[in-house]
Structures are given as structure tokens and as C-alpha cells.
Amino acid sequence: MAVQKHQFVIDDNGKKTAVILTIEEYEKLIEEAEELEEIRAYDAAKAANDQAIPFEQAVDEIERDRK
Secondary structure (H helix, E strand, O other), X not given: OOOOOOEEEEOOOOOEEEEEOOHHHHHHHHHHHHXXXXXXXXXXXXXXXXXXXXXXXXXXXXXXXHO
């Protein structure tokens, strides 16, 4: 297992205020956060026990509500 070194931005008092990530680490975190958001949305939809509707109908309703 590789040990990852992280770089931090610190303020004048030595307090960590930010972290510097590689693009790969950043993209992986974003991907994982988006996946978690999708899982939570799925779980919420399942818990709501709403009746399923066809995709096209859902799109039509969303677009109608935007007007």
C-alpha cells in the first residue's frame, strides 16, 4: 500500500486552511461524491413509495414545471 503525502496551505498561525490534491485525486473524490449523491437519491425515491412513471412523462412534467 502506497503512503500518500498531502500538501496543505497554512495561515500565519500555522492552521491548515486548504489541501492540495493531484488532479487524479480530485477527480476520484468528485466521482465518488457524485456516486454517493446518486445512491442517496435512489434510496430517497425508494423510501417515498411513489408510483413509477415512464421516463418521457417525467421529462415532460419537469419541462412543464420549468415554464
